[in-house]
Amino acid sequence: MPYSVREAKAPPIPLRADDLAQGALDEFELQRRPLTRSEAAEIMRHIKDSPDITGYSAAEWTGRRDTFALVSPKTGKLAGALLVHHLVGRWSEIAVVFLFEEYRGGGLGRQLLQGALRTLKSADRKLLLFFCSPGMGRLSAEAGFDILADEAEFTRGSLRRKLFLSVLYKAQWLCSAYRLREIRRKRREFACSFEFKVAVLMRQGAR
Numbered sequence: 001m002p003y004s005v006r007e008a009k010a011p012p013i014p015l016r017a018d019d020l021a022q023g024a025l026d027e028f029e030l031q032r033r034p035l036t037r038s039e040a041a042e043i044m045r046h047i048k049d050s051p052d053i054t055g056y057s058a059a060e061w062t063g064r065r066d067t068f069a070l071v072s073p074k075t076g077k078l079a080g081a082l083l084v085h086h087l088v089g090r091w092s093e094i095a096v097v098f099l100f101e102e103y104r105g106g107g108l109g110r111q112l113l114q115g116a117l118r119t120l121k122s123a124d125r126k127l128l129l130f131f132c133s134p135g136m137g138r139l140s141a142e143a144g145f146d147i148l149a150d151e152a153e154f155t156r157g158s159l160r161r162k163l164f165l166s167v168l169y170k171a172q173w174l175c176s177a178y179r180l181r182e183i184r185r186k187r188r189e190f191a192c193s194f195e196f197k198v199a200v201l202m203r204q205g206a207r
C-alpha cells in the first residue's frame with residue numbers, strides 16, 4: 001500500500017523538556033497535525049523576519065504539508081513547529097524547524113527534530129534538510145544526518161539525484177507563489193543569498 005502521510009495518524013509523542021530554562025514549562029507534547037489558522041499566522045509572522053528560512057504559506061501550515069506541533073498540554077500554547085515536504089522517490093524534506101524565541105536554547109529544538117524523525121524513519125523515508133544556520137547544522141548532524149557542503153556534493157556521480165534535485169525537487173519546492181514572493185522580498189530586504197548546505201539521512205540500504 002502506498003505511504004500516505006495523512007492516514008498515518010501518529011499518536012502524540014510526549015516530550016519532557018527537563019533541561020528547559022523556564023521551570024514552569026516542564027512538559028511538551030509533539031502532535032502530528034496541521035496547525036490552526038491562528039498558529040499558522042503567528043509562525044508565518046515570525047518567519048517573515050528570518051533570513052534563514054524562505055517562507056511557507058498558510059495553506060502549507062494548515063494541511064497541505066505534513067506538520068508537527070510542539071505544544072504545552074497545560075496551556076495549549078504552541079512552542080514551535082516542524083514542516084515536512086514529501087517528495088517523489090520516497091524523499092522527504094525537513095523544510096522548517098522553528099521555535100518561538102522564548103523557547104530556544106533549552107534543548108527543545110533537538111527534541112522537536114528527533115521526535116519528528118522517529119515517526120518519519122519508521123515510515124521508511126529518505127530525508128533531506130537544507131540549512132544555512134550553524135545551529136541547524138549541529139542539530140541535524142547530532143540526529144544522524146550526513147552534512148554535505150552543497151548541492152553539488154549531493155548530486156556528484158548520480159544522474160538520478162541530479163534529475164531529482166534540479167527538476168523534480170525544484171518544481172515541487174517552487175510551486176508556491178507565496179514562497180517565490182518571500183524569496184524575492186528577503187533577497188531585496190535582507191540581502192539573503194539562500195546558499196544552503198545539504199544534510200542527508202538515508203534509510204538502511206537505500207541509494
Ligand SMILES: CC(C)(COP(=O)(O)OP(=O)(O)OC[C@H]1O[C@@H](n2cnc3c(N)ncnc32)[C@H](O)[C@@H]1OP(=O)(O)O)[C@@H](O)C(=O)NCCC(=O)NCCS
Nearest residue numbers: 052096097098099104105106107108109110134135136138
Ligand atoms: C534552530 C532551532 C530550532 C534550535 O532550537 P533550540 O531549542 O534553540 O536548540 P537546542 O537547545 O535544542 O540546541 C541543540 C544544539 O544545537 C546547538 N545550537 C542551537 N542553536 C544554535 C545556534 N544558533 N548556533 C550554534 N549552535 C546552536 C546548541 O548549542 C545545542 O547543542 P548543545 O546542547 O550541545 O549545546 C531554534 O534556534 C530556532 O527555531 N531558530 C529559528 C528558526 C531557524 O532558523 N530554524 C532553522 C532553519 S529551518
